[in-house]
Amino acid sequence: MIPVTVVQPKKLSGVWAAARAAKGGFKFLAGGTDLVINARHGKNAHRVWIDISGLKELKGITEGRDKIRIGAAETAAAVCSSPAVRKWLPALAQACRHFASPPLRNMATLGGNCANASPSADAACALCAEQAAAVISRAGKIRRVAAESLFLGPKHTALSPDDLILAFEFPRRAHRGVFIKLGARESFAISKVSAAVAAELRNGVVCSLSIRLGAVGPKIVRPESAEKLLLGLRPGAAAIADAARLCAEAVSPIDDVRSTAAYRRDMARVISKRALEAVLLKTS
């Protein structure tokens, strides 16, 4: 086990002071559910951990006129029980409800799920489908980027060590959304395949659609050809089946401890089809 010291700043300004003072590198600590395990295995070993879990600047779920904002240190449990998230971000609410196990959901944060950048991260997959922008601060200088652009590969992000995700922002728009995952069990299992879909329909016509697939590539997969196929259509079962086949063609899964590439590819088709049907064919 690693940290030589842990710093708990009371304010965001204290984070930057602690970062400057930390010689030899530091790591931000939020829920700790990945960091502590990694450290125990000698990975990501840094002498100083800066505990950001209690900072009020990273907390809160707010519904503004144009956007929904979720603090990066909000836990999966807080996200899935938020009425604003359930109303405006249905795919994210469902992903956070099926994420890990209940005590882990009380610890693991949305920001941590992204910064850890596992290709099978359920919340990260839904964040991309829900068109999240990440609000990032480096030494107090704030920038906004598409959350999806942060992911470069397995456990590899575009974030520099002193980039801190403060929040995620989403356009406030009425839409349909779903998140479906396939794991070894119904609960408490890392996804073998997951699908997040968010769509807007006008008179039955698909006018916006994002499909994202998790655990079937080095990063979260966007099957653009499937999105394009369905845009502008009043999709029926046949079009959805075609789109689901395109989803399976877009993935590049691997064989690993949880599944095989062949099974994952076929399940990417099945899970995408179910997710698209749930979003596009429901009547209300």
Add this chain to the structure above:
Amino acid sequence: MTAVRKTAKAISLTAENGIFSIEAAVNGVRGSWRVGAEDTLLSALRANGWKGVKRGCDTGECGSCTVLVDGTPELACLKLAVSAHGREITTIEGLGSPAEPHPLQEAFVEAGAVQCGFCIPGMILVSKALLDKNPEPSETQIRHALDGNLCRCTGYVKQVEAVRLAAGKIKNREVRRAGQ
């Protein structure tokens, strides 16, 4: 915000010889704790005599080390002890005593939900958090709450019965109290 957190001071940048002094309440007893940066809440609790917190997988997968942090179930094996600064921690020892067990403890015994017992502290604590929020949970809600607690002995039937039994006991107790 808990009473402890309101008065807790921010932890300074430097610990003395690698040892932090944190303030936390464990099972209602407030005190100052000396912990290392590398200590988990699990190791700190056990080192201080709270052996009801079990070390199972030590990787956040079994739920045996579940404790309540300000009333919410968290995994002590993945939580640094310093992160308990300003918090109220409840372990199984904080629920009842052999002479006066908590209704959940009674119910787990009566329903035969305990075999080796290793997973039970975690199961009872998540059940406590569930019943505090939702005094009359459905079977689905009970199963959902217990999702993170693995048991290798008795399966997953009797614990669910025990939680239902406990919900009834707590309700009856409250009715009796109201009638007094």
